[in-house]
Amino acid sequence: MSGPTSPRLVAIVARARNGVIGVDNDLPWRLSSDLKRFKALTMGKPMIMGRRTWDSIGRPLPGREIVVLTRDPTFRAEGAHVAATPGEALATARRLAALTDATEIVIAGGGDIFRAFLPETETIEITEVALDCDGDAHFPALDPAEWEETCCERPERGPRDEADFHYVTLRRRRP
Numbered sequence: 001m002s003g004p005t006s007p008r009l010v011a012i013v014a015r016a017r018n019g020v021i022g023v024d025n026d027l028p029w030r031l032s033s034d035l036k037r038f039k040a041l042t043m044g045k046p047m048i049m050g051r052r053t054w055d056s057i058g059r060p061l062p063g064r065e066i067v068v069l070t071r072d073p074t075f076r077a078e079g080a081h082v083a084a085t086p087g088e089a090l091a092t093a094r095r096l097a098a099l100t101d102a103t104e105i106v107i108a109g110g111g112d113i114f115r116a117f118l119p120e121t122e123t124i125e126i127t128e129v130a131l132d133c134d135g136d137a138h139f140p141a142l143d144p145a146e147w148e149e150t151c152c153e154r155p156e157r158g159p160r161d162e163a164d165f166h167y168v169t170l171r172r173r174r175p
């Protein structure tokens with residue numbers, strides 16, 4: 001689905017030690033620092049997200065065009081684009097990226113969408129949350145042979161962060 005001049009697909013996720021990313025269509029934690037980082041990493045880039053994640057956010061995000069994936073042909077998302085298949089979502093996101101010269105498309109989750117785009121994803125920005133939580137949405141298991149850690153950052157935990165966490169960047173290994 002991608003060509004040499006296509007914007008790269010970057011998945012951005014916060015996951016617990018046991019792979020949980022969501023519960024009852026919400027995040028299992030409150031990490032103010034991570035939300036700020038998410039904003040900085042996504043600003044100006046088209047984003048693809050699942051309908052359930054869109055519902056959980058409940059509004060457009062300033063400075064970012066959102067493509068919502070749903071199988072419901074009647075679904076409308078005020079202030080966002082709607083796509084019926086991953087291929088259609090990618091085509092829309094690429095068109096939006098071309099309009100603004102964005103070099104990355106953000107895969108914003110949740111679990112279904114991370115899984116659907118994983119084969120095309122080149123970079124994963126992970127917030128590793130130091131919790132084991134109950135949940136009903138998970139990040140897919142990664143094959144370490146396919147991914148190389150290129151960056152790790154351990155920021156200070158802020159007063160509005162409910163858990164310890166650190167940031168890891170994974171890049172797909174080239175054969």
Ligand SMILES: NC(=O)c1ccc[n+]([C@@H]2O[C@H](COP(=O)([O-])OP(=O)(O)OC[C@H]3O[C@@H](n4cnc5c(N)ncnc54)[C@H](OP(=O)(O)O)[C@@H]3O)[C@@H](O)[C@H]2O)c1
Pocket residue numbers: 012013014015020021022023024025026027049050051052053054056069070071072075083084085086108109110111112113114116136137138
């Ligand atoms: N921690 C994180 O970084 C992070 C990031 C994002 C989300 N989350 C959490 O993850 C949870 C949501 O994830 P989720 O896996 O339940 O749902 P999701 O991936 O956000 O959305 C799933 C929905 O997307 C649509 N969809 C999925 N695959 C499709 C396909 N191939 N073609 C067309 N439409 C498709 C379907 O919508 P329809 O049912 O409308 O057909 C499906 O029900 C929430 O708890 C959220 O807070 C966490």
